[in-house]
Amino acid sequence: MEIFDSLVVIFASAIRLGVPLILACIAGLWSERSGVVDIGLEGKMLTGAFAAAVVATFTGSAWAGLLAGVTASVAVSLIHGYASIDQRANQIVSGTAINMVADGMTALIGNAIWSQGGRTPQLPDSALFQPISLPFEAALAPVPILGPIYSHLISHHDLITYFAFAIAPLTYWALYSTRFGLRLRAVGENPAAVDTAGLSVRGLRYGAVMICGVLVGLSGVYLSLAQAAYFQPHMSAGKGFIALAALVFAKWRPWPALATCLLFGFLDALSIRMQGAVIPGLGEVPVQAIQALPYVMTVVLLAGFIGKAIPPKASGVPYVKER
Amino acid sequence: MTDNRGAAPPAIELIGVDKSFGPVHANKNVNLRVERGVIHGIVGENGAGKSTLMSILYGFYEADAGEIRVNGEVVRIRSSREAISHGIGMVHQHFMLVPPLSVLENVMLGAEGGPLLARGAAAVRARLAHLAKEYALEVDPDAIVGDLSVGLQQRVEILKALVRGAEILVLDEPTAVLTPSEADQLFEMLRVLKSQNKTIVFITHKLREIMSLTDRVSVMRRGEMVGTFETAATSPPELADAMVGRKVILKIDKGPAHPGAVVLEARALSVQDDRGVTRLSDVSFTLRAGEILGIAGVAGNGQSELLEALSGIRPLSAGEIWLNGAVLPAWAREPKAMRRHGVGHVPEDRHRVGLIMPFEACESGMLGFHDEKVYGAGVLFDRAAIVADEAAKMEAYDIRPRAPLLRTANFSGGNQQKIVLAREIERNPAVILVGQPTRGVDIGAIEFIHKRIVAMRDAGKAVLLVSVELDEIFALADRIVVLCGGRVTGERRPEETNARDLGLLMAGVAERAA
Numbered sequence: 001m002e003i004f005d006s007l008v009v010i011f012a013s014a015i016r017l018g019v020p021l022i023l024a025c026i027a028g029l030w031s032e033r034s035g036v037v038d039i040g041l042e043g044k045m046l047t048g049a050f051a052a053a054v055v056a057t058f059t060g061s062a063w064a065g066l067l068a069g070v071t072a073s074v075a076v077s078l079i080h081g082y083a084s085i086d087q088r089a090n091q092i093v094s095g096t097a098i099n100m101v102a103d104g105m106t107a108l109i110g111n112a113i114w115s116q117g118g119r120t121p122q123l124p125d126s127a128l129f130q131p132i133s134l135p136f137e138a139a140l141a142p143v144p145i146l147g148p149i150y151s152h153l154i155s156h157h158d159l160i161t162y163f164a165f166a167i168a169p170l171t172y173w174a175l176y177s178t179r180f181g182l183r184l185r186a187v188g189e190n191p192a193a194v195d196t197a198g199l200s201v202r203g204l205r206y207g208a209v210m211i212c213g214v215l216v217g218l219s220g221v222y223l224s225l226a227q228a229a230y231f232q233p234h235m236s237a238g239k240g241f242i243a244l245a246a247l248v249f250a251k252w253r254p255w256p257a258l259a260t261c262l263l264f265g266f267l268d269a270l271s272i273r274m275q276g277a278v279i280p281g282l283g284e285v286p287v288q289a290i291q292a293l294p295y296v297m298t299v300v301l302l303a304g305f306i307g308k309a310i311p312p313k314a315s316g317v318p319y320v321k322e323r
Numbered sequence: 324m325t326d327n328r329g330a331a332p333p334a335i336e337l338i339g340v341d342k343s344f345g346p347v348h349a350n351k352n353v354n355l356r357v358e359r360g361v362i363h364g365i366v367g368e369n370g371a372g373k374s375t376l377m378s379i380l381y382g383f384y385e386a387d388a389g390e391i392r393v394n395g396e397v398v399r400i401r402s403s404r405e406a407i408s409h410g411i412g413m414v415h416q417h418f419m420l421v422p423p424l425s426v427l428e429n430v431m432l433g434a435e436g437g438p439l440l441a442r443g444a445a446a447v448r449a450r451l452a453h454l455a456k457e458y459a460l461e462v463d464p465d466a467i468v469g470d471l472s473v474g475l476q477q478r479v480e481i482l483k484a485l486v487r488g489a490e491i492l493v494l495d496e497p498t499a500v501l502t503p504s505e506a507d508q509l510f511e512m513l514r515v516l517k518s519q520n521k522t523i524v525f526i527t528h529k530l531r532e533i534m535s536l537t538d539r540v541s542v543m544r545r546g547e548m549v550g551t552f553e554t555a556a557t558s559p560p561e562l563a564d565a566m567v568g569r570k571v572i573l574k575i576d577k578g579p580a581h582p583g584a585v586v587l588e589a590r591a592l593s594v595q596d597d598r599g600v601t602r603l604s605d606v607s608f609t610l611r612a613g614e615i616l617g618i619a620g621v622a623g624n625g626q627s628e629l630l631e632a633l634s635g636i637r638p639l640s641a642g643e644i645w646l647n648g649a650v651l652p653a654w655a656r657e658p659k660a661m662r663r664h665g666v667g668h669v670p671e672d673r674h675r676v677g678l679i680m681p682f683e684a685c686e687s688g689m690l691g692f693h694d695e696k697v698y699g700a701g702v703l704f705d706r707a708a709i710v711a712d713e714a715a716k717m718e719a720y721d722i723r724p725r726a727p728l729l730r731t732a733n734f735s736g737g738n739q740q741k742i743v744l745a746r747e748i749e750r751n752p753a754v755i756l757v758g759q760p761t762r763g764v765d766i767g768a769i770e771f772i773h774k775r776i777v778a779m780r781d782a783g784k785a786v787l788l789v790s791v792e793l794d795e796i797f798a799l800a801d802r803i804v805v806l807c808g809g810r811v812t813g814e815r816r817p818e819e820t821n822a823r824d825l826g827l828l829m830a831g832v833a834e835r836a837a
Contacts (some may be wrong), residue, residue, distance in 0.1 A: 179435040179443075186421045186432050193419040196381075197433030197483075198404030313422075321383065 005148065010269045012152040015161065016227060018265025020045065020219040020236075022164045024243035025250070025257045026171050027215035031077075033175070033252060034208030035188040036084045037316035039095030040076070041216050042240025043102030048073040048220025050106035053120040053231030054113075056127040056224075065127065066221045073217025074210055076102065081209035085202055088318035099240075107233035118233035120224075129158035129226040160222045167215065168258035175254065184208055188312035191319040201319045216240075245298040251309050264294040332395025334359040334491050334522040335380065335411075340389030342375055349375040351546040353389070357491075357539075362513060362523045364533040364554070367543035367566055368765035373526045374416075376543070377493050381413045382406040393491070404433075412484025416496040418476050422469030427451070429468050430483050450486050458485070458515050474505035481512065492516065493524040498532060502621045503826065510536050528566075528766075530559040531794075542566055566766060575770075577777045580801040583612035585648070586785040587633070587666070587754050592642035594628045594809075601640070602628040603809045610754065615776065615786040617800025617817075619793060621829050625809035626789045627671055630758045633787070634668040635661035646754075662691065667747040669740075671758030671789065677743040680732035684722075685713035687731040688746050716745040721771060737768025744772060754785045761795060773799060793822055807831040 024041045031038040052069030056062055076098055083089040107118035114120060134155035141147045175181035183204055187194045191201045219239070224231045246264055250256035271290035278284055301309055335357040342350040350372045357363045367373050379386045382400040391398055393409045400406045406413070420429050427444060430451065436443030448464055455461045462471075462478050471479070477497060484492055494513075498506045513523055513536065525537060533540050534554060541551040542565040549565050587610040594603040603625040610616050620626055631637035633644065635658040644651045646664055655664070662668075670676040678687045689698055689709060697712060699705030713727035720741045722734070731739060740760065747755060757776060761769040776799055780786050790796050796803055797817055805813045805828035813828040 177440055179438050179440060182424075182428055182432060182435060182440060186424060186428075189421045189423055190419070192417075193421050193429075193432065196383075196403050196413065196415065196419040198402060198407050199433050 004145070006273070008148045008152050010266070010273050013269035013272065014262060014266035015153065015157065016265075017268045018262045019161050019164045020222050020227070020239050021243050021246060021261035021264055022258055023160075023167065023219035023222065024216045024240055025246045025261050026167050026254060027212040027219070028244055028247045029171065029250075029252055029254060029257055030184075030208045030215065031212035032247065032315050033188045033312055034184050034205045035191060035312060035314040035317065035319070036081065036205055036209055036212075037091040037095065038080065038209075038212060039092055039244065040080055040098035040102075040240075041095075041243055042236055042238065043095075043099035044073045044076050044213065044216045045220040045223065045236040045240050046102045046106050046234075047076050048217035049224040049235060050110065050120075050220070050231045052221040053123070053224040054110075056123055057120055060124070060127050062127050062129050062225055065225050066129075066218070069221035069224075070214050070217035073220060074213035077209050077213030077216075078206075081206050084318065085205045085209070088320065091316050091318075103234060106231070110231060110233065118231075120231040123225070123229040125229075127225070128229055129160055129222075131156045131158050158222075158226045160218060160226055163218070164222075165258070168254045171254040180204075180207070185312075188314055191314050195319070195321065205319075219243075242294050245294055248309050248311075249294075249298050249301055252312060267291070267293050331359050332392070333357055334394060335524070336390075336392040336395075337376070337380070338390040338392070340376065340379060340386045340391070342379060342384060342386050348546050350379070350386070353543075353546075353548045355541055355548060356551070357522060357524055359394075359522050360517060360520045361538040362517050362525055362536055364537035364540035365524060365526045365543060366528055366530065366533055366540060366562060368528060368767070371543040371566070371765075372546040373543050374495060375546075377413065377495055377524070377526060380406065380493065381411060407433075407487050407489070410488060410490040412481075412487060412489025412492050414477065414480040414484065414492065414494045414497055416499060418480055420468050420476055420479060422467070424468060425464065426462055426466050426468055426471075426479050426482075427464040429479055430464075430486050432483075434487050447486060451482060454482060454485055458512065458519070460485075460512065472505075473500050474502070474508060477501070477505075477509065478512070489521075491522045491524065493526070495526045496528070497525070498527065498529065503829075506532075530562055533562065534559060563766065575773045575777060575798050577799075578781070580614045580780065582614040582801070583783060585609045586612050586646070587787070588645035589629075589633070590643040590645065592629070592632055592644070593640045594625075594632045594637055595640045596628065601809060603632065606642070606806070606809070606811055608804050608811065608814070610785045610787055612753070612785050613780055613783045614801045615780050615788055615799050617796040617803045618787065618789040618806060619791075619796045619800075619803055619825055619829060620806035621791065624806045624829075626758070626791075626806055628809070629806070630668070630671060630756055630787075630789055633661075633756055634658060634666065634670075658691070662750070662752075665753035667750055667752030667755040669743050669747050669755065669757045669760060671762070673739055673743050678731050678739060680730070682731050683728050684717075684731055684734065684742055685709050685727035688713040688716060688727070688742050690746065692746070692750065716742075716749060720745040720775075735765070736763040737765045737772075740764050740772065741768065744775060748775065748779065752784065754787070755779055756787045756789075758789045759791065760788070761790075761792070793825060796825075797822075805829055 024045055028038050028041050048069035051072035052065040055068035056065030080094050080098055083094040084091045110118040110120055137151050137155045140150045175185060183194060183199055187201055187204045194204065195201050223235055228235065242264055246257060246260040250260045267290055271287040274285040274290065275287050276284065333356045337353055337355040340350055340353040353376055365373050378384050380391065380400065382402045382405050385401055391400060398409055400409065427447060431443055431447050436446055451464050460478055460482055462475055462482065468476060468479060497509060501509060517523060527533060537554045539551060540554050540562065542549050542562060544566055590607050592603055592606045593601060596602045606629065618626055618629065628637060632639055635656045644656060674680065679690065694700065698709050710727045714725065717725045717727065722738050722741045760772050760776065764772065776786060776788065788799055800817055803815045803817060804811055805825060807829055808831055812831055
């Protein structure tokens with residue numbers, strides 16, 4: 001029973017750690033399926049987290065914070081979109097620039113206002129996204145196995161978490177069952193085909209980039225208004241990059257993206273849980289090895305050991321009408 | 324010119340269309356009249372302005388001046404969408420398909436019939452079934468386009484246009500990517516479409532196709548429309564004249580060959596491609612000094628691998644290469660060593676292999692020979708010598724413009740090919756491997772290149788010519804080896820064979836006892 005309990009705890013923690021990955025990963029999926037490579041997820045996540053914390057601090061409203069976080073992230077996305085789509089800039093350079101600017105500016109502005117090394121003040125519960133209890137939680141609690149699973153894993157999460165879990169099926173449906181999805185998949189593979197079909201490559205890509213901004217902004221909001229109760233410099237801690245790794249690992253498909261992010265979240269939770277734990281005969285568990293696993297797995301995948309990860313063909317390639 | 328009252332107006336009428344790209348005057352006051360229900364050919368050399376004209380018709384570009392009439396009505400076409408709405412469909416030379424999507428999805432793209440796909444998909448599926456019956460355009464709607472053969476992909480392109488209700492179908496160099504039998508199927512398809520009163524505009528630079536398929540033909544030259552002919556009342560020499568504006572010798576003057584000693588011999592060559600698929604098996608032949616050996620075959624039957632093997636780019640999986648009576652050991656079969664042995668190589672794909680497009684012409688003109696003394700052996704190049712060397716070659720090979728410092732990409736296809744040819748021939752190799760020397764090259768340059776190849780032969784060089792153009796093989800080769808499926812299916816002398824006989828060999832029909 002003890003093992004079961006700790007498993008439930010680890011899984012619950014995996015969900016909490018997986019949520020920002022899921023949102024950022026699916027955000028990247030939208031952008032890259034349209035042909036815009038987005039290495040700036042990390043920077044947008046930070047921007048979203050910062051804007052959300054600042055506005056929540058001043059207004060005391062989680063929803064106002066969410067709106068601000070998402071708006072800020074979309075604005076940064078549009079900068080990346082303008083550089084990538086209209087100016088045909090190198091998308092890696094643009095994304096890297098966003099990461100660097102976001103990392104520096106959030107800390108700078110935060111420090112300028114509150115002088116706490118870039119940290120924003122602790123937010124009251126009322127300005128946060130609180131876990132909500134689903135019906136029957138109390139009634140089911142005494143039931144063995146099902147009770148803890150229901151109350152820890154299924155119930156008792158905040159709204160952003162439930163949204164994150166809904167976004168994979170929603171994305172799947174949008175990509176494969178809607179007109180917009182068909183066009184989006186096409187524009188990421190062969191924009192010329194979309195253009196000659198009388199459609200706007202630019203419009204589609206801007207649409208995708210904005211959806212990306214909304215989702216990755218939400219992952220930032222989650223960091224500062226749900227996982228923590230403040231913004232702290234560099235608080236995204238490479239999640240944007242892990243999300244990119246997950247995107248590659250999932251081969252740019254929504255369901256596998258969800259699964260991969262949960263797996264990576266689980267590894268993160270495991271490494272936290274194992275901190276300081278001693279395995280008899282082996283000594284202390286090297287948690288860094290577990291933390292490195294997502295990257296190792298992605299590299300192994302890219303090296304071609306587990307199938308083949310083929311990105312959308314036009315990903316990262318600006319569209320220029322041929323003469 | 325006045326229309327006959329009561330007669331149907333022409334499907335397309337272009338009046339005074341003019342288009343410039345910066346200093347390049349691509350279309351000069353072009354007039355074109357395409358009657359409804361005919362197959363109308365447009366021929367011209369590369370760069371004559373055919374594609375620009377059609378891009379204007381399809382809304383890719385807007386003309387600087389001029390008028391477009393569709394079915395007698397003056398229209399403005401500013402986007403592909405508007406062209407489609409006027410019943411114009413286009414089959415591009417490079418297919419506008421999305422390979423990972425299904426046929427159905429490709430056909431639907433841009434004509435989905437609502438924000439959700441399900442209903443539109445059912446309608447398009449029904450429409451495809453209908454078209455399959457009406458025009459014999461069968462294709463599995465659920466197949467992934469990337470898995471289809473090139474011929475079927477082209478069919479999908481045609482279906483895309485028809486599903487959108489195209490009455491006028493423009494095909495831009497549609498046979499460039501097809502095998503002969505696929506081309507025949509395409510022509511059959513187009514005849515069926517014509518019988519259903521569709522109008523077809525067929526762009527090509529192959530006169531044979533014009534003669535066999537079209538009802539009327541318009542000729543473009545350097546951006547101008549030089550004439551429209553009834554196909555039945557014209558002839559290939561007359562059209563070629565109009566295209567080039569001077570007499571072109573389609574049949575090259577060449578004396579009999581005087582073959583000397585065997586220079587190159589392939590013995591039971593086998594070659595695998597990057598994926599381990601055997602592309603060439605048990606291929607043997609000899610090549611003598613002073614002869615041109617033509618390798619004929621449908622593209623993709625091992626010719627590329629043969630060239631790569633002989634030039635040392637691709638390792639052999641079995642077999643031997645003999646040069647001047649001695650077998651080449653494996654270590655000597657790499658590109659640089661082959662060049663030192665006197666084997667020159669004009670690659671099939673000058674864009675990918677032969678040249679570096681962003682380089683200056685003089686830099687592209689010394690690729691692979693950059694360590695030679697003339698260019699300043701050692702650490703630093705002698706830039707003046709490099710430029711002077713290219714300038715001299717440009718003069719000798721009539722490369723235009725004579726600008727050694729111009730980026731390679733800014734030369735036309737024919738002139739790019741001459742840059743490669745000059746580079747390889749000027750080394751005076753004993754053997755020269757020539758792959759598709761006139762692919763994407765205009766008629767004037769073809770003539771020049773053919774003469775150079777024959778001159779190489781007459782100078783006692785051994786020439787191996789790989790070409791998918793049978794006309795070229797017949798015009799140049801002294802001996803013909805046919806490849807099919809990576810095997811030699813026959814050897815012929817040009818005077819004792821014909822296109823039909825070679826066609827059978829190319830199709831792999833067993834060699835009949837002679």
